[in-house]
Amino acid sequence: MQLELRNVSKKVGKEFHISDVSLTFEPGTLNILLGPTLSGKTTLMRLMAGLDQPSSGTVHVGGQDVTGVAVQKRKAAMVYQQFINYPNLSVFENIASPMRIAKVSEAEIKERVAKVATLLKLENMLSRSPQELSGGQQQRTALARALVKGADLVLLDEPLANLDYKLREELREELPRIFSETGAIFVYATTEPSEALLLGGNTASLHQGKVTQFGRTIDVFTRPDNLITAKTLSDPPLNTLPVVKLNGRMLYKSHVEIPVIGKLPELADDDYTIAFRPHNLYLSRTKDTDISVKAKVAVTEITGSESYVHLDVAGVRWVLLTSGIHTFDVKETIEIFLDPDTFYVFDRHESLVVTPETATGV
Amino acid sequence: MIQKQVNQKAWFMVLPVFLLVAFSAIIPLMTVVNYAFQDTFGNNVFFWVGMDWFRDIIHSERFHDAFFRQISFSAIILAIEIPLGIAIALAMPKKGWGVPVCLITMALPLLIPWNVVGTIWQIFGRVDIGLLGYSLASMGFDYNYTQDPVAAWITIIIMDVWHWTSLVVLLSYAGLSSIPDAYYQAAKIDGASKIAVFRYIQLPKMQRVLLIAVLLRFMDSFMIYTEPFVITGGGPGNSTTFMSIDLVKMAIGQFDLGPAAAMSLLYFLVILLLSYVFYTVMSNIGEESSNGGA
Numbered sequence: 077m078q079l080e081l082r083n084v085s086k087k088v089g090k091e092f093h094i095s096d097v098s099l100t101f102e103p104g105t106l107n108i109l110l111g112p113t114l115s116g117k118t119t120l121m122r123l124m125a126g127l128d129q130p131s132s133g134t135v136h137v138g139g140q141d142v143t144g145v146a147v148q149k150r151k152a153a154m155v156y157q158q159f160i161n162y163p164n165l166s167v168f169e170n171i172a173s174p175m176r177i178a179k180v181s182e183a184e185i186k187e188r189v190a191k192v193a194t195l196l197k198l199e200n201m202l203s204r205s206p207q208e209l210s211g212g213q214q215q216r217t218a219l220a221r222a223l224v225k226g227a228d229l230v231l232l233d234e235p236l237a238n239l240d241y242k243l244r245e246e247l248r249e250e251l252p253r254i255f256s257e258t259g260a261i262f263v264y265a266t267t268e269p270s271e272a273l274l275l276g277g278n279t280a281s282l283h284q285g286k287v288t289q290f291g292r293t294i295d296v297f298t299r300p301d302n303l304i305t306a307k308t309l310s311d312p313p314l315n316t317l318p319v320v321k322l323n324g325r326m327l328y329k330s331h332v333e334i335p336v337i338g339k340l341p342e343l344a345d346d347d348y349t350i351a352f353r354p355h356n357l358y359l360s361r362t363k364d365t366d367i368s369v370k371a372k373v374a375v376t377e378i379t380g381s382e383s384y385v386h387l388d389v390a391g392v393r394w395v396l397l398t399s400g401i402h403t404f405d406v407k408e409t410i411e412i413f414l415d416p417d418t419f420y421v422f423d424r425h426e427s428l429v430v431t432p433e434t435a436t437g438v
Numbered sequence: 439m440i441q442k443q444v445n446q447k448a449w450f451m452v453l454p455v456f457l458l459v460a461f462s463a464i465i466p467l468m469t470v471v472n473y474a475f476q477d478t479f480g481n482n483v484f485f486w487v488g489m490d491w492f493r494d495i496i497h498s499e500r501f502h503d504a505f506f507r508q509i510s511f512s513a514i515i516l517a518i519e520i521p522l523g524i525a526i527a528l529a530m531p532k533k534g535w536g537v538p539v540c541l542i543t544m545a546l547p548l549l550i551p552w553n554v555v556g557t558i559w560q561i562f563g564r565v566d567i568g569l570l571g572y573s574l575a576s577m578g579f580d581y582n583y584t585q586d587p588v589a590a591w592i593t594i595i596i597m598d599v600w601h602w603t604s605l606v607v608l609l610s611y612a613g614l615s616s617i618p619d620a621y622y623q624a625a626k627i628d629g630a631s632k633i634a635v636f637r638y639i640q641l642p643k644m645q646r647v648l649l650i651a652v653l654l655r656f657m658d659s660f661m662i663y664t665e666p667f668v669i670t671g672g673g674p675g676n677s678t679t680f681m682s683i684d685l686v687k688m689a690i691g692q693f694d695l696g697p698a699a700a701m702s703l704l705y706f707l708v709i710l711l712l713s714y715v716f717y718t719v720m721s722n723i724g725e726e727s728s729n730g731g732a
Contacts (some may be wrong), residue, residue, distance in 0.1 A: 127623060148629035156620040164642040173638075174628045221628075 077138035077151075077228045078102055079124065079261050084133035086119055086285075093119045094285045096133070101261045101278075103228070106252070108272045108293060109265040111282030111308055117265035120282070121231045124263060125152045137228065150229070153222035157234040159214035161206040167193075167217050168202040174225045192224045195254060212243035223258060232264045236271070248274055269311045273297060281305040303426040306351055312384060315357060315394040317350045332390055337365055338416040339430045347424040352432075354384070354397035356418035359410070366413040373404040387412065473699035491700035501701065503676065504684040505708075508660060511595075511680060515659040518599055520652060523606025527614055528640070530607070541611075544604040556668025559597040563669070583670060587677035590670045594678060597665055602655060609651045613644035649720045653713060660709055681705055 079101045086094040094116050101107050109117045122128040123135065126147040134143045142150060153174075161170045171189045180188075193199050196216045206214050215235060222230050236244045252275060255262050266272060272279050272293050279293040281304070289296050289305040300306035307314050319328050322345050326334040334340075334350070358366070371387035371394070378384075378401050385396040385404065389412075396412060404410060421430035474491055476484040495501050530540045550558075563583050565571040574581040583590040617639065625635045663682035666672065672679035672687070679687070685705065689698035 125627060127626065147627050152627060154624065154627050156618075156624065158618050158620050160618070160620050160624045162638045162642075165638060173630075177629050177634075225628075 077261075078136075079229055080136040080139075081124070082134045082136065084120075084123055084130045084135065086116075086123060086128065087131040092285050094123065094130070097285075097287050098133075099280060099287060099290055101263065103261055104256075104259045106255050106262045106264060106275060106277030108275060108277055108279040109263060109282055110267075110269060110272045110279050112267055115282040116285040117282055118233055119285070121154070121233055121263060121265060124229065125154055125231055126150045151225070151227045152229040152231065153225050153227035154231040154233065155215070155218050155222050155235045157237045159206070159211060159218055159238065161214060161217050161221070163206060165205070166202065167198060167204055167206065167209070170206065170217055171198075171202075171220045171224050174221060178225075188224050189220075192220045195223070195257060196220045210243070211239050212247055215239060215247065219254070223254070226258075226260075228260055230258075230260045230262050232262065234265050234267065237267075251275060269297075269309045272309070279309075281308045283308060299428065299431055300420070301428055303349055303351065303422045303428075306420060306422075306428075310353060312354045312395045312397060314351050315354060315392075317392060319348050319350055321345050321348060328390065335365075335367055335416070338419065338433075340416065340419075340421070343421065343429065348429070349422045349426065351420040351422065352414065352418050354395040356415055357394060357396040358413040358415070359385075359396070359398055359402065361413050363415060363417075365417070366415050369412050369414060370409055371412050373406060373408045373410060375406065376402065376404050378403070470699045470702055473695050474703055477696050487696065491696045492704070495697055495701050495704060500684065501704075504679055504681045507677075507679065508681045511591075511662065512656055512659045514595055515598055515602075516652060516655055518595070519603045519606050519655055520648070522599065523603050523651065524610050524644070524648075526603070526607045527610035528636070530611055532615070541608070544607050544611075547601050547604050548608075550601070552664035553668050555597060555601050556665040559593060559600075559665070560669045563593050585674055587674055590674060590678050594666050594669060597669070598659065598662070601665075602658065606651045606655065609647040610644055613647035614640060617643045645720075645723075649717070652720065653716055656716060657709060657713060660712070 081097055081099045084094060084097045085092060097120065099107075109120060111117055119128070123130050126135070126142065126145055126149075129144055134141050136142065137150065161167075162173060165173065168189055171192060172185045175185045175188065189202070190199075193202060196219060198213065198216055198220060201209060201213055201217075206217060209217065215238075219232075219235070222232075236247055239247065248271065251264075262277075264275065264277075276293055278291060279296045280290040281288045281296060281300075283304045288308065289301045296305060297309050300309060303316075317328055317334075319326050319334055320330070321327075321336075321340075321343055324336060324341070324345075326336050326340060326348075328334060361368070369389055371389045374386040374388050374393065376383060376385050380401075381399060383398055383400065383402045385398070385402065387394045387396060387410075418432045419430060420428060420432060423429045475487060475489075477487045477490075478484050526544075531537055547555075562568045563571045563581075565575045565582055571581060571583075580586070581589050583593045621639050621643075622635065625639060630638070661682055662680055663686070666678045666680060667683055667686075670678045672683045681701075682705075685698060685701055688694050688701065
């Protein structure tokens with residue numbers, strides 16, 4: 077059953093928490109809502125579930141208008157950031173609880189719990205209480221409860237945010253497999269671009285209650301329609317440089333000249349924003365066409381296999397991501413290289429006008 | 439060697455606390471113990487009587503009656519205040535201006551000193567000038583707490599409920615407000631009824647604070663003294679002579695220091711024992727329900 081939001085807005089007081097969102101989710105797909113905290117992910121999910129009603133616009137399931145239909149009457153399930161389980165029921169009873177409310181027969185309950193427990197590797201935990209489980213297992217139990225209902229719509233609101241790194245990796249790897257075994261629409265909210273990319277599926281990029289782009293995750297990443305989307309999907313943050321093109325010359329702050337090469341000559345004279353990813357900033361020359369820039373080191377973060385070098389370049393802050401360990405003194409001036417072929421260029425309305433060669437998409 | 443010196447110094451650090459505890463707790467308690475095993479006819483001459491006072495107290499009907507009254511009183515208080523407190527906490531608003539209003543209103547009775555509470559109700563219930571007593575009497579009810587034991591009990595129980603239900607409310611409310619909103623949402627999506635939400639989410643989540651509430655209310659009600667003393671002075675007859683009132687009558691009124699000392703030790707042991715039983719039973723309920731499924 078297809079889920080469709082048509083021009084949905086949610087106003088609380090005088091503030092729009094969601095403004096004019098239209099989205100269509102197909103059955104059997106994984107859809108990611110990606111955006112920073114307070115961008116409206118949870119509000120949007122509550123509207124999809126029917127926990128809240130939109131101030132304007134309509135919600136359709138399988139073509140039928142379900143706006144105003146109570147949440148209990150929709151086939152929806154939700155998993156939260158906190159591990160929500162009934163504290164004094166066993167894992168089995170927790171998973172069975174939605175079916176008990178729906179008055180499913182005992183034999184069927186046993187069968188369905190066993191099936192979903194196998195899927196989520198909870199077979200040996202069924203008699204335990206949630207408090208005796210690890211965080212990952214508690215969240216699996218919550219996930220099992222959501223899946224066992226056979227809901228058409230499963231909403232996951234940052235389900236991995238409260239788990240530690242190791243468990244998060246583990247569960248994230250399993251999620252696509254679990255999702256593919258049910259035919260439901262999955263909606264997954266996250267603040268982490270890397271999580272969206274790892275999970276794949278489709279991504280809706282959210283910013284201040286608006287959907288800035290919706291499409292296949294990889295497409296949204298490689299071809300962001302606008303600067304906001306590009307920034308939302310970039311972690312570490314996207315490097316940007318506001319420039320002006322005038323009489324065939326490209327200038328930053330009217331005195332730093334950017335060589336007009338690659339696709340840049342095609343642009344008309346106007347204001348633009350050049351953006352490129354931290355891994356497209358280099359410590360050594362990669363091509364003859366690379367632009368050399370002098371930069372002052374602000375701080376260097378070393379993760380082990382990679383180094384993040386934060387740089388001050390003529391009044392803007394950039395991040396350079398490079399493999400291996402590199403140490404620089406603070407305020408040391410180093411030479412860095414930009415590859416114009418990796419530039420995204422956005423016009424004065426922040427719409428994408430130049431896509432780099434490297435971002436062909438798959 | 440150096441380490442040993444440090445250890446010796448530690449004793450000096452503990453000494454002030456030890457002295458403080460000795461003067462505030464151990465010495466008074468031992469004085470009571472001292473009286474409990476001896477008899478005196480004045481002039482500071484004491485005779486060893488062994489367990490006699492304890493035997494007398496345990497076999498005295500007066501002690502049995504006071505104990506029975508005390509247990510009944512605590513049982514009634516717990517049976518009313520705990521469910522009522524939970525019910526009020528559930529009915530209280532969760533956000534908005536109503537929250538501070540309710541919390542302050544609830545906290546007010548707790549701020550009033552015991553004997554003032556006693557005095558308030560003593561006057562409130564009087565048939566001649568009290569609002570409650572006069573209203574009831576003029577409506578034709580035969581209400582007079584100075585003559586009717588049932589009326590005296592009802593007055594004291596209502597007074598205690600008025601004074602202390604707030605404590606249960608505040609504790610329960612604290613327990614309730616610590617439940618993340620997502621629990622209620624999840625229950626709503628599941629289509630769980632209000633009763634199911636209470637039974638499977640709110641009650642288990644409130645369990646710890648309820649244990650504290652039950653213990654506090656039990657201990658306090660079991661030790662009640664000031665309010666019934668002010669309202670009824672233990673009467674009519676002996677009908678509201680609870681254990682602490684009986685103890686004071688014996689110790690101060692009759693100056694039977696030996697039996698009174700023995701009784702106060704028994705009283706203390708009973709509270710300790712019952713509190714321990716409550717604690718163990720309630721923690722076990724928690725353990726079991728979280729271990730063994732529904």
